[in-house]
Amino acid sequence: MKIKMGMISVLALSALIFAGCGQSNDDNKTEEHSSKGEEIFKNNSCVGCHGKDLEGASGPSLKKVGSKMSEADIEKTINEGKGNMPSKVVDEKEAKEVAKWLAEQK
Incomplete structure (x- = not known):
């Protein structure tokens, strides 16, 4: 025993x-993850099209997107979609966080 x-x-x-x-x-x-926006990006369908390192896949590369688009324009694209990208992939609060993070990618 x-x-x-x-x-x-x-x-x-x-x-x-x-x-x-x-x-x-x-x-x-x-x-x-260095920010909430990055965490949301990497834990949602964003990675499937834009790649985990923003290198692009079926969607365009988002490297240096902050040099090409303003935070407001990025947020609008996330909310409304563009081309093959559907709208409302994340909710509006998350879209704001992701846009803020992506705008810092310069």
């Missing part, structure tokens, strides 16, 4: 250790 209890304790301790490891990985994912 003592051996079984010892094994259960070891297994329980192992489970706690592994659970802690998983927890810190989730925290690291959140810290990778």
Whole structure:
């Protein structure tokens, strides 16, 4: 009986250790984003068309988009869509955050 209890304790301790490891990985994912706008961009369908590094894919590259468009114009495009880009990919509050972040990409 003592051996079984010892094994259960070891297994329980192992489970706690592994659970802690998983927890810190989730925290690291959140810290990778420098802004709320970047986090929204990378966690929505934006990445599918514009690439995780803004390099473009089926949609245009957004590298240096802040040099070409104002924050207001970027926000308008996110809200209204343009070309093959549908409107309202994110809600208006999120669009404002993404536009702010993209406008800083110069």
